[in-house]
Amino acid sequence: MNPMLSRLAAVVALSCAYIYMVYGQSLDTDTVPSRYRVVATTFGAGRQKVLDTYLTPLQYAGPEVSVARETMRFTRFNKDLSVQNFFRIYAAMPGKNGYDIYSGLVNWNYGMHYQFQLRYNLKLLVGGLGDLNAGFVYNPRNSNNPASAKAFVDLDASAMLIYRFKLGRCHLTARYQANLPVMGVMFSPDYGSSYYEMFYLGYRDNTVKFTSLHNHLSLRQMVTLDFPCRRVTFRAGYYWEIQQSHVNNLKTHTYSHSFMLGFVRNLRLFRDKHGRQLPSGVNPF
Amino acid sequence: MKTRIAYLLAVAALAFAAISISSCVKEDEFDNTPEGNFELLWKIIDEHYCFFEYKDIDWNEVHDRYARRITPEMPSKALFEVLGEMLAELKDGHVNLYAAHDVAAYRKWYEDYPSNFNDSIARLYLGKTGDYMTAAGIQYKAFADNIGYIRYASFSDGIGDGNLNEVLSSLAICDGLIIDVRDNGGGSLDNAQRLAARFTDKRVMTGYIMHKTGPGHNEFSEPQPVWLEPSQHIRWQKPVVVLTNRHSYSATNEFVNMMRLLPGVTIMGDKTGGGSGLPFSAELLNSWSVRFSASPVLDVARQHIEWGIDPDIRVDMTAEDIRANRDTMIEAARELLRQGGV
Known part of the structure; x- marks a missing residue:
């Protein structure tokens, strides 16, 4: 394995281990802020443009549907440090001239932000995320290059602005977030390598590549507005994803615009220290 | 101090966002015209076909020779015929152009020889x-x-x-x-x-x-x-x-x-x-698709x-x-x- 890739893999593994350790401990925490979680589930619909020159040199455009789940909480060891857990999955059917291709991606971001309180109602969050992705683009009309598998892991720089305000009697929360992959590892077929060669014969040289801003300049942005309606807090949002790569002389991009709508729940976790059962009135089991 | 750092970070984040948005990874774009589809097809083959050297084919010369036959008003079927002839220069049975009305294929690898099968x-x-x-x-x-x-x-x-x-x-x-x-x-x-x-x-x-x-x-x-x-x-x-x-x-x-x-x-x-040659495929702007040895x-x-x-x-x-x-x-x-x- 390339020494640089080895070092990168070690950094990613240690980061993940650390994050997991922190996450695991937080379940046992007694620190009050870390017991609270803001959990949002949103459903999105939008439009996607896809280019993958492994499949064909054309850009396809078409509808996209998605679902996302996000959890935010404070860490137990620093009151200014928050954890974001963001999971999104999309499926799209971009087409051209009546012919469709299919694409899908599972994306998981997990990381921390340091929170700066700029004003009493304005916060800037700056931090880093682990960014795991797995997906595909499939063209059913192709022969030995029918699909392009997507698999990449990035370390993202992330920034978020959160603004709380009041409209009439409603308390609203607006948020803008941008995640920029800084470095990572990506699977990419070689320029003309067939899946027969890669997966039947097992020759996969040059298919795992180091990526950074020079060959994988991408950006995920999100604007959301949380607003109460009766006893439920809804979330409306706009998700703009730019995923690009120029690896192995192959060019790819996915430009996705999606409007999201969902709901937000504020949860409070507690720990059962003494093994006592929940009161029957709140115990679902 | 914290606030200054925060503003600096915000500016840096916005700068990165602007760079990302403005630095698109794109492929050359062609118009969906006879000329555009001809150029796109020629480029696909030029960049991906695998037997140019072995067959001693001057693909640039092929481009110049066939480009003269492409006109803006030519009917779709006439364009298909010219593009099919251009692909036949590769003398390759794995090279095909697929349209709704026909498939262009080079078949001389068996048509010019005895069948030897009944x-x-x-x-x-x-x-x-x-x-x-x-x-x-x-x-x-x-x-x-x-x-x-x-x-x-x-x-x-x-x-x-x-x-x-x-x-x-x-x-x-x-x-x-x-x-x-x-x-x-x-x-x-x-x-x-x-x-x-x-x-x-x-x-x-x-x-x-x-x-x-x-x-x-x-x-x-x-x-x-x-x-x-x-x-x-x-x-x-x-x-x-x-x-x-x-x-x-x-x-x-x-x-x-x-x-x-x-x-x-x-x-x-x-x-x-x-x-x-294991064949790959690609598509043209007018929804025709091409198969070629890769x-x-x-x-x-x-x-x-x-x-x-x-x-x-x-x-x-x-x-x-x-x-x-x-x-x-x-x-x-x-x-x-x-x-x-x-």
């Missing part, structure tokens, strides 16, 4: 329903002189290990086996390898595969060996004759390339049609087999035999196997 006569050898059996894509029987006969008409028709076990068990009493892959235009390499794996007891290197690593005509990966692993199921141990003609193409060409290296196997008939397979001497493989024993169908409903090649194979083969 389906009606071959059917006489199989007999009527009940005289032969069918296992997935294979038809088979034992001739009266105790020679087994397998007809595999297309490697696109799947064949499983269970099917092959039944076929070889059924023919196990035969003194020799004929595998007739004439007019088999190819299909799945998996099926070709699965069948060939029944005729070797050892792991055999059958050739090399390589692929393009960039758009240049000479940008290729290092050739990697292709191995044929012996099947873990029933393996044939007696003499074999593989019957070929000019229409034995693509995966069938590779099947013959593997079989000719195996002990007890004789390749008989006409030269195969070739077709050693990844060459070489033989054990690292030589191209794009133009076909010569048989060990050359046999042609004779007009006299055809008139008498006799298949010259099957008869020659039976005679060879009756004498012990090879």
